[in-house]
Amino acid sequence: MPLSYLEGIILYCFQQLKCERSKAAVFHLLKGKKSSQTIQDSIIFHLSNLFGICRELELEEYNHLLNRLVQLSYVKQVKGEFYMVTMNGERVLQEFLSEKPFPDKLDGATYNDIGKIFWQRLSLFVQTVSHLVYNHSKFLPITNNGQLLHFVKTYILQMKETKKNIGNRTFLEMNRLLECLDEKGAILVVNRLSGFKKNGITFEQLAAAANEDPFYLKLMFQAAVIQMVNELQKRSDQYPILFGLLRDLIKKHPLTASAEKTYRLLAEGLGIDEIAAVRKLKRNTIEDHIVEIALNMHDFAFEPYVSKEDVVKIGQAIEKLQTNKLKTVKEYLQDQYSYFQIRLAMAAIRRWQ
Incomplete structure (x- = not known):
């Protein structure tokens, strides 16, 4: 059964x-739970591209899908809440990925942090400009989100150009931007856009017309949006109008809000216990933040917490044991290192790779 x-x-x-x-852990990963553990898992187990790709997934549906995989003998429950893929499951998965590999530029975290809002702005902007060019200032917008409506209205008014000029420049920039996508991605984006006398097509409608899996089309679309975001950041000078829809969304550091606060205090020279006292948080929470910072910040200094020699030693243990289980690694190294140090070492190893 497919x-x-x-x-x-x-x-x-x-x-x-x-x-x-x-x-x-799989459920939290697909939902994009912004906990240090889930973020670290996504990186350590090479699942970053899938982080948060299915935020609408409900636990009941997830359990139903997992139970179906069990019934098909593709996974089996080994203990408690832990499951492993069977040999039959590995064979099916290999065929599955061979037939439909993940889209190249898929990046769930970036899509949910930046791409989703950028797309909402872009689609509303294109719809608005399209109607203004045809002198139809009254139309039903594709969203009733007040923030989005205010942003696009303010952005257009700030241009202080004729409707025709805005329309022509937007058309040229959109054409150029679509050229950075493959044919399927470009067609998806165009079909999703609304405009004058044109409604965007839903994923379900597109899937039915192409006899395709709607969730697969959603991922292809997310990857296309990420490609557009990357293109706009690399060549912002070539897209003065469209980059304006993205500019304020770009963050220097992809950290959770709480980790960002800890990062600022670290930069001021405070230690872990001092930060915990200032923020009235547990030491473990601050350690979680530091691991998150280490995974995302290329200039992070590990040495105050774990030496390079210790990272090598911990890395050798992980390689020998062929596991990322903290407890197993800790016990093998005879409790020489804390869980925090082992997690930081794992982050360092991922960076060096």
């Missing part, structure tokens, strides 16, 4: 986790 694309992704996640994380 897998849905979401089922294939769930199967892939369990294969990557190698029975070292529970089924809840």
Whole structure:
């Protein structure tokens, strides 16, 4: 029985986790839970591209899909909430990924942090400009989100150009931007856009017309949006209008809000216990933030917490044991290192790779 694309992704996640994380870890990953543990798992187990790709996934549906994989003998429950992929599941997964590999530029975290809002702005902007060019100032906008409506209205008024000029420049920039996409990605983007006498097509409608999995089309679309975001950042001078829809969304550091506060205090020279006292948080929470910072900041200094020699030693243990289980590594190294130090070492190893 063929897998849905979401089922294939769930199967892939369990294969990557190698029975070292529970089924809840996969659910949190796909939902994009912004906890240090989930973020670290996504990086350590090479699942960053899938982080948050299915935020609308409900626990009941997830359990149903997982149970179906069990019934098909593609995964089996080994203990408690832990599952492993069977040999049959590995064979099916290999065929699945060979037929429909993940889109190249898929990046769930970036899409949800930047791409989603950028697309909402872009689609409303294109719809608005399209109607203004045809002198139709009264139309039903594709969203009733007050912030989006205010942003686009303010942005257009700030241009202080004729409607015709705005329309022509937008058309030229959009054409140039679509050229950075492959044909399927460009067609998806164009079909999703609304304009004068044109309504955007839903993923379900597109999937039915192409006999395709709607979730697969959603991921292709997300990847296309990320490509557009990357193109705008690289060549912002070539897209003065469209880059304006993105500029304020670009963050220097992809940190959670709480980790960002800890980062600023670290930069001021405060230690872990001092930060915990200032922020009235547990030491473990601050350590979680530091691991998150280490995973995202290329200039992060590990040495105050774990030496290069210790990172090498911990890395050798991980390689020998073929596991990322903190407890297993800690016990093998005879408790020489704290869980915090081992997690930081893992972050350092990922950076060096």
